[in-house]
Amino acid sequence: MSALLIGIAQRDLRIAFQQKSELVQPLMFLLMVVTLFPLGVSPSPDTLQRIGPGVIWIAAILSSLLGLERLFRDDFNDGSLEQYTLSGVPLSAIAAVKVLVHWLVSFVPLLILSPLLALFLNLTLPMYIALLLTLLVGTPLLSLIGAIAVALTIGLQRGGVLLALLLIPVFIPLLIFATSAVDSAALQLPYYPQLAIIGAMLLLALALAPFAIAYSLKVSQN
Amino acid sequence: MQFESFSSFLAMGGYAFYVWMSFAVTFGAMLLLAVGSYRQHKVLLKSVVAEQARQSRIKRARAKTADISPE
């Protein structure tokens, strides 16, 4: 069982690094969305510092929506997903591994890119540390919950916009707590409560999402 | 009755526009929903009958070609 799971993880990682453009494009999108705000709202450092955390989080959510579909689409189209279902290993475990790999290849680069975004939006160092922590705890949540919606819409031809419609309302609490943590950091206030709440949501999703993903995949395969 | 006259009832203490608009839109939306649901019911019944007629036409056409083809 563990051999199969490790095999899937290795295979997914290899595929992800072979298709580099798919990895880089959502990141470039993120960068460009963030660039639009100083141009569209105001380039004044104070304004940027005030809206910065929200902008980065909104851009992260939007760019994550672009890359999510990749999570199960290829496996669904070439039939390997059916093989996984028949392999005897719980589908929820396979789903968890795939989500983990997806997080590694799509959000870890985002974490690496985040200092640049913080510079663009004139965030102070405490703000940046808070932002990094919220991204670290919050982005796995994006992958986990996003995977449920991807699993549901995988069999559909026109899944793209639908995915956004399904997920954006669900991500709102995360956005609220994450930006408020950074805002608290800006005021030199403790922001652990917000982080703890995001952590609680992550644990809840970690416990429930793999089963929801597995069930959704079964529904999609019919 | 809280209002002295019918016209003061209609005026709603100066808030007539907001109060009456709210009630009108609410009951309008509810009426539309109910009427729409019943209309959908009628359309569906018609489509079931049409589908059934189509199926029996297909069956008849098949039977006819089956009669002719062995000749």
Added chain:
Amino acid sequence: MWKWLHPYAKTENAYQLCLTLQPWLWVGALACLLIGSVWGLAFAPQDYQQGDSFRIIYIHVPSAILSMSTYVAMAVAALVGMVWQWRTAYMAMIAMAPVGAVMTFIALFTGAAWGKPMWGAWWVWDARLTSELILLFLYIGVIALYGTFEDKQQGGKAAGIMALVGVINVPIIHYSVEWWNTLHQGATISKFDNPSIAPEMLWPLLVNLLGFALFIAAVTTVRLRNEIIVREMHRPWVVKLAQKGEK
């Protein structure tokens, strides 16, 4: 304990049950809505702060409460469908979705129309209105997901999962928005600053609440029958029913 429910898992029985319940639900809904609205509009005392504009409460609060409980009811139906493999439960869930969405729309509209004279703006990012708006998005998601599926059986299951994901999120959204709201504008006056509402104001509200609930149930029975017809189009009893209805 739940044995009596089992026959209604069969669509034909559920259809008959809807037909029997329907007239009673309609009569009850119309009576309650008429009594509650007239009572609230004409006989309930004026609010000393808000004047007569507070009479919007008699439709705003019932629709807001029931828009949330309809979503919960959808999730319960989805869970029942998932656990006991009842197709009828999924159909009931789908039947409820547009009704709940209309309730949410009503709550939003009346909230805006109440906010204009009270706050001076049609839309204020007040906690209740904001979470109601997000609830509308959740409804739209479920309806859109179901609508995209060609295979309605599969679509029902998928929409059910989404409803369950949403229902876990409803309380989180509610509290996060409330907390966000106090953070950003602690000074706005809440509509219900005074929680002890006078009984002569409360009674019409409760009557209307019952009226809205019965209305939702009545429309749901109609829509559930439609849903059953769509999915069971080729069953002999549906065909017979349709042919009888046509003549």
